Amino acid sequence: MTTTILITGASSGLGAEMARQFADLGHDLALCARRTERLDELTAEILAVHPDRRIEVRALDVNDHDAVFTVFRDFAAAFDRLDRVVINAGLGKGAPLGTGGFEANRETSMTNFVGALAQTEAAMEVFRAQQGGHLVMVSSMSALRGLPKAVTTYAATTAGVAHLVEGLRTEFYGKSGYGFTVLYPGYIASEMNDGVEAAENKMMVSTEKGVAAMVSAIEKKRGSACVPPLPWAPLSVVMKHAPLPIFRRLI
Numbered sequence: 001m002t003t004t005i006l007i008t009g010a011s012s013g014l015g016a017e018m019a020r021q022f023a024d025l026g027h028d029l030a031l032c033a034r035r036t037e038r039l040d041e042l043t044a045e046i047l048a049v050h051p052d053r054r055i056e057v058r059a060l061d062v063n064d065h066d067a068v069f070t071v072f073r074d075f076a077a078a079f080d081r082l083d084r085v086v087i088n089a090g091l092g093k094g095a096p097l098g099t100g101g102f103e104a105n106r107e108t109s110m111t112n113f114v115g116a117l118a119q120t121e122a123a124m125e126v127f128r129a130q131q132g133g134h135l136v137m138v139s140s141m142s143a144l145r146g147l148p149k150a151v152t153t154y155a156a157t158t159a160g161v162a163h164l165v166e167g168l169r170t171e172f173y174g175k176s177g178y179g180f181t182v183l184y185p186g187y188i189a190s191e192m193n194d195g196v197e198a199a200e201n202k203m204m205v206s207t208e209k210g211v212a213a214m215v216s217a218i219e220k221k222r223g224s225a226c227v228p229p230l231p232w233a234p235l236s237v238v239m240k241h242a243p244l245p246i247f248r249r250l251i
């Protein structure tokens with residue numbers, strides 16, 4: 001059955017590849033990001049393969065909170081319904097706390113947490129009005145435990161957004177029509193980690209492979225999933241429970 005899926009941060013990396021793979025599965029797409037020329041190229045690429053798909057594109061900076069509500073409402077009106085919203089826009093800037101890097105940490109906090117909060121509010125407003133919908137939050141394996149140095153703030157934002165969805169899951173428990181998924185990706189090739197060579201990071205997988213695991217978990221409406229499952233599902237146990245002296249040596 002064709003459903004309409006809104007994806008934020010669809011101009012590159014995981015968001016763009018999710019769009020391609022969801023289109024392959026027969027879904028219609030509502031795509032947004034700041035770089036609309038990228039979205040237009042992606043739309044043309046997908047429509048060349050799937051001319052029957054419907055794809056709408058909007059410019060959106062998730063730090064413009066009024067625009068988040070406007071764009072989500074506009075997409076919902078254009079399609080009549082949003083079956084699924086994937087909150088994916090994010091960045092990975094950061095510096096160790098107390099070393100003069102507040103601007104980078106603030107930017108990451110605003111985009112990844114407050115921006116995601118605005119997107120969650122806007123998505124839930126649509127879902128409550130239409131009495132259902134599937135909310136998907138792209139968190140990160142870094143959500144599972146406090147991490148040091150340049151990723152301390154980024155990890156905190158990924159934990160925060162996961163908790164937003166866990167709160168909603170508790171609130172909507174037993175209500176039919178609603179679904180909540182939190183994805184915890186490991187290292188997946190994208191613009192965010194362009195500087196990291198695959199040879200340097202043996203756990204990095206291609207965008208296609210990593211996103212295939214994400215799309216599979218989303219389509220199954222899993223409550224939460226480490227993606228790809230190997231090595232990240234077993235590693236999640238280590239990350240959560242390893243004693244600190246051991247954990248520090250692993251990261």
Ligand SMILES: NC(=O)c1ccc[n+]([C@@H]2O[C@H](COP(=O)([O-])OP(=O)(O)OC[C@H]3O[C@@H](n4cnc5c(N)ncnc54)[C@H](OP(=O)(O)O)[C@@H]3O)[C@@H](O)[C@H]2O)c1
Pocket residue numbers: 008009010011012013014015032033034035036060061062063088089090091111138139140141184185186187188189190191192193
């Ligand atoms: N790749 C990984 O290994 C990995 C692992 C764990 C979690 N994640 C998460 O996956 C998500 C996607 O990241 P990625 O790896 O695909 O990185 P990416 O290639 O850099 O893509 C990031 C996307 O977010 C959008 N974005 C950033 N700031 C935005 C803003 N202010 N407003 C609107 N859109 C904004 C970008 O679009 P514009 O610049 O065009 O606006 C871009 O489409 C992020 O939330 C990231 O934390 C990635």
